[in-house]
Amino acid sequence: xxxxxxxVEHENGQISPVTQELFTAxxxxxxxxxxxxxxxxxxxxxxxxxxxxxAEKIYCAEVADYDQRLVMPEVEALSALAAAxxxxxxxxxxxxxxxxxxxxxxxxxxxxxxxxVGINADGSAVHSxxxxxxxxxxxxxxxCPLYSLxxxxxxxxxxxxxxxxxxEKFSVDGAADNEVRVESFTPAVKGDRPDLLQAKNIVAGGRxxxxxxxxxxxxxxxxxxLGAAVGATRDAVDDGMYAPxxxxxxxxxxxxxxxxxxVGISGAIQHLVGMQTAEHIIVVNQDADExxxxxxxxxxxxxxxxxxxxxxxxxxxxxxS
Numbered sequence: 001x002x003x004x005x006x007x008v009e010h011e012n013g014q015i016s017p018v019t020q021e022l023f024t025a026x027x028x029x030x031x032x033x034x035x036x037x038x039x040x041x042x043x044x045x046x047x048x049x050x051x052x053x054x055a056e057k058i059y060c061a062e063v064a065d066y067d068q069r070l071v072m073p074e075v076e077a078l079s080a081l082a083a084a085x086x087x088x089x090x091x092x093x094x095x096x097x098x099x100x101x102x103x104x105x106x107x108x109x110x111x112x113x114x115x116x117v118g119i120n121a122d123g124s125a126v127h128s129x130x131x132x133x134x135x136x137x138x139x140x141x142x143x144c145p146l147y148s149l150x151x152x153x154x155x156x157x158x159x160x161x162x163x164x165x166x167x168e169k170f171s172v173d174g175a176a177d178n179e180v181r182v183e184s185f186t187p188a189v190k191g192d193r194p195d196l197l198q199a200k201n202i203v204a205g206g207r208x209x210x211x212x213x214x215x216x217x218x219x220x221x222x223x224x225x226l227g228a229a230v231g232a233t234r235d236a237v238d239d240g241m242y243a244p245x246x247x248x249x250x251x252x253x254x255x256x257x258x259x260x261x262x263v264g265i266s267g268a269i270q271h272l273v274g275m276q277t278a279e280h281i282i283v284v285n286q287d288a289d290e291x292x293x294x295x296x297x298x299x300x301x302x303x304x305x306x307x308x309x310x311x312x313x314x315x316x317x318x319x320x321s
Contacts, residue, residue, distance in 0.1 A: 002030035007091040015049045020156035026090040028121045031056035039066040054159040060169040075103045086143035093148035101146040110142025117153035152254040196229045201259045204231035208264025212241045225315045249274035267292025
């Protein structure tokens with residue numbers, strides 16, 4: 001049976017949820033061979049989870065100076081495996097993943113399909129373009145076609161493999177003299193709210209929220225009452241109201257929660273493409289003619305500065321009763 005290499009996303013000894021999405025999409029191309037890259041020993045705690053997720057074989061690429069390097073360990077590990085036994089490669093379409101497939105394409109002389117939303121058994125893949133209004137089918141040439149999959153585009157499905165548990169470790173050489181090195185690193189401080197990509201509930205604000213202070217006073221309390229993540233439109237991010245990591249849309253992240261509450265958002269197509277697959281969409285805006293209402297399951301016309309706090313208060317009162 002044919003196989004496909006999937007680059008494992010992991011952090012602090014935990015497999016990132018997007019890895020299961022990669023496995024699900026990659027299975028169309030053959031049995032999944034997971035490739036976990038990290039410092040020596042970092043793969044040991046991932047094996048059981050990867051096997052349960054559906055990895056037929058697990059490669060642990062150990063890199064002594066991993067914490068001082070950027071993307072090159074992954075490039076070197078995947079290129080070594082693919083050169084010895086050519087097969088398609090699937091990674092996450094984040095900033096690192098897209099750089100990895102770019103470098104691999106040059107090394108392996110294979111075509112790249114970046115930011116795809118689906119992969120087919122014949123090796124073709126689906127691109128969603130023009131704000132999600134058009135889907136395009138594309139094919140990559142070469143012995144090792146490369147795919148970066150948009151997070152949130154595929155529903156993750158666990159499928160434990162019959163031969164799971166086969167582990168092969170190998171070492172990756174140290175950094176080259178001309179390679180960029182990390183001199184210091186300060187991790188981003190994570191709050192108590194759910195991760196935006198995996199959140200079941202999201203409360204998002206747009207330019208209509210007005211200010212960073214209003215995000216803190218209006219949007220965040222409602223999100224916390226719902227156990228939701230906080231999102232923002234590009235306009236809100238560009239105006240400095242909220243951090244870029246929370247931007248949803250064509251130039252941000254794609255989410256697919258069960259509940260999406262959009263507050264003070266007009267509903268431009270660039271934003272809709274990042275959240276239109278939400279199961280339930282609620283819109284709060286004082287202008288009933290905004291395009292966001294056309295995709296809403298429930299639309300509330302009124303002042304968000306009155307409606308959102310009132311909703312928060314009602315949820316709090318019900319929680320007490």
